[in-house]
Amino acid sequence: MTELPLPTASIGSYGTKEQISQTNNNSRFYISSITDKGNFKEENQDNLLIKYGETAFGHCVLLVVADGVGGLQCGEIASRLAVEKLNDWWNIIFKSIAFSAFNNIENHISASINAAVTDINIEIDKWGKKINCKMGTTLSVLFVMGHWYCIKHVGDSRIYILSHRLQQLTEDDNLLNQYLKSGTGIESFERYTALVNTLTKCVGVKTEIELFEQTGTFEEADSFMLCTDGLYKHIKNKEIHKCVYKCSRNARKSQVYLRQIVCKARNRGESDDISAIILTGSKGL
Secondary structure (H helix, E strand, O other), X not given: OOOOOOOOEOOOOOOOOOOEEEEEEOOOEXXXXXXXXXXXXXXXXXXXXXXXEEEOOEEEEEEEEEEEOOOOOOHHHHHHHHHHHHHHHHHHHHHHHHOOOOOOHHHHHHHHHHHHHHHHHHHHHHHHHHOOOOOOEOEEEEEEEOOEEEEEEEOOOEEEEEOOOEXXXXXXXXXXXXXXXXXXXXXXXXXXXXHHOOEOOOEOOOOOOXXXXXXXXXXXXXXXXXXXXXXXXXXXXXXXXXXXXXXXHOHHHHHHHHHHHHHHHHHOOOOOOEEEEEEEEHHHO
16 A cells, blocks of 8 residues: 555645645646635634545545634634644544555544544634633535545535536535525525624534534546635635636646636625635546
8 A cells, every 4th residue: 555645735824914825736636725815814714734645445635624713712723723633633543544454444534534523623622721712613624535525514614516517515504504494584685694604603612513424426527626605705606616617627727717716706895714625637637
């Protein structure tokens, strides 16, 4: 078995004021990412993680988007802790799993990520009490192995898949989605805005965490996007579809397409941090 990890890339935006973008291409996937600091913040509260390795079970990728909760005091610390802990999971726990002869490796990986997220929730709560600072973060995790994927999600960041159409795989943990699922109508734009900006779940605030989970398979030509709410609030689904599609068709220009869609969100009034990761097949190179 090839040692893990081979080519790896991790991206962390710790208090940066400028736009950060990075690509990581390998024999199976092409991964592009961008994070852009909000207009009125001293620090970027988004943190990203990208890890890649080749194993006997296939090409493996770990993608993470964590958006520190702006309404709390130490959102950037919470999102950074989440990313650092999942980086440790990849380097230690996943490597151990990948070198073991498990019959149901998918189940082991899924359960192991669950345990890691539970530990993250405890760690953020512990740090908050230690420095007397309430903190929390959204967390969207996509793990890919071969043609199998596993999602763990809390908050209002999103994971999409572009197959024959664009599909949002995660659910938004906010009051708007809670109201819509209950059949309650939204009478005004002001009420809509208040509901969409109010989180119902995040990591680090409560002692127990309720995860959105999903597993599935995907085709060679399918693509994924992970993004924070700063991107999609001012960008329509058809525009996200177009961006991901163009990245899948011409992966080497995906960084350009990501910058373009971030600029479009900024021009439409988005002031929050904006981050996104796109994973496409390397055949689009």
